[in-house]
Amino acid sequence: MADPALSFVIQRTGDLLVQKIVFLKGVRRQVERLQNDLVRMRCFLKDADQKQIEEERIRNWVSEIRAAAYDAEDVIEIFASKVEFFTKDKGLVTKLTYYPLKIVNLYKIGKEIESLRMRLKEIADSREKYGIKNLGVGTSTHGEELQRLRRSSPFSDEKDVVGFGEITKSLVAELLKEDRNRRVVSIIGMGGAGKTTLATKVYNHADVRERFNCRAWVCVSSSYDYKKMLRAIIKQLNPITNELLDMLEKMEEEDLERRLYQDLQDKCYLVVLDDVWEVAAWDCLARRAFPDVGTSSRVLLTSRNRDVAQHADAYRHPYELKTLGQEDSWQLFLKKALGHGANAGCPSDLEEVGREIARRCGGLPLAITVIGGLLLGKNK
Incomplete structure (x- = not known):
């Protein structure tokens, strides 16, 4: 049940390691470790799936894995769809890299992956109290549906919807x-x-x-x-x-x-x-x-x-559904990167570079959300 979700993410990370983010160097190792963690988590899911019908706690445990896999896919997807953000226009990247708050750099990406790995470790460590065993990696194919990554029940977070x-x-x-x-x-x-x-x-x-x-x-x-x-x-x-x-x-x-x-x-x-x-x-x-x-x-x-x-x-x-306009992109970026409500504004010394980041996301809410989320933890 939850196994295909991890299968898809594992394959996705492997594809990116080979095709997309070789240039990330240090982050490449982080992605490899994340992939290995996901493989290990998959070993426990076969047993968990057999038990979750009777045990609400185990259902919640499996849901935590699904949520972590979903978040991992978000980060991985942004690597695939927006990798040119880091490779093109080297003048801008250089400027941002040495900006005082070091907005949009590999360190933040690595920290986001490390946070996901810590979540997976905590989930794995909790399996023993539920009596979940390691039943092996299994034979799920890498082509399992993306549908298993998406949440089985749609949820609403209306405060984050812009435009x-x-x-x-x-x-x-x-x-x-x-x-x-x-x-x-x-x-x-x-x-x-x-x-x-x-x-x-x-x-x-x-x-x-x-x-x-x-x-x-x-x-x-x-x-x-x-x-x-x-x-x-x-x-x-x-x-x-x-x-x-x-x-x-x-x-x-x-x-x-x-x-x-x-x-x-x-x-x-x-x-x-x-x-x-x-x-x-x-x-x-x-x-x-x-x-x-x-x-x-x-x-x-x-x-x-x-x-x-x-x-x-x-x-x-x-x-x-058109892409977001510049102002809607900026408002969504503020919510995600600074934790501000709509029209709350931005420190004047950050606004120029922040608007450029939002612009480079091409009006795509997914790109703005993921990049903004990466920056939020650092700013805090």
Whole structure:
């Protein structure tokens, strides 16, 4: 269950060590150590997964690993997508490196990784009191879905959402329109633009929660497993028992489709399909699993691919999420890097370089959040 999350992160770190961040020198060793720590953590998860159904404490333990893996992926993803931040425009990098507070340097990256390693160590040390054994690394492939890295239940941190006010209102209104047919509402945008954050905000909106008495969320990603997606949705719609889990594992694809259809039938449901890359992924689910029986149900879909959104509903335009403007980027950076609220301002001696950092993130909330988070610990 949690094993694929670590498998993906381990593969991601390996790819970056070879392809992306050889130039990081000292940080390279830190990333190697983080990768080894994640491999060791995976050794305990097979036993933990077998026990977490009965033990709430063990479920929490596994959740801690998942959260740590998610945070590790954030840092690793920023290396991959924004590595040019450190390699291009050497004049700027030199300037920042020798800036009094040494904003954006390898030391901060190394400290962030070291903090993650300490978290993993604390989690590993606590396993003994839960009776969790080392059952070996296992055989999970490196191609397991990114969906396991994303949180299985979306959470809302509205105080950190910047620039999404109007589009959130529009999306909520779209979902709540009086139309008894099943409708698809799509959010599109480039990676890191905040599609998942926006979908989470909408999913957790009070009016949406009140309207839809049956809700589920699944991350699809580029390498999806259709049966696992079906199981993931069914589990969110039913009380989790050993009997249910055993039954789902034994079900074939058509049986899972029928079960999901029955669970959703006659209900006003909202299902979020996050990070859909291919038309085929939508076709699989829409074919037989999602009823359209006049209950005003909705599917909220996020994708980087406009064709996917238009295929899912050719009659409605998707909501395109643009990158943040300069001022919204700056406000988000202030929140993440300095811990300030909106419009709280920045020390005058830091504002110029801070705005340049925010600008170089290209309006991508993920990039701003991760880099700002790296700086927050140092500033404190």
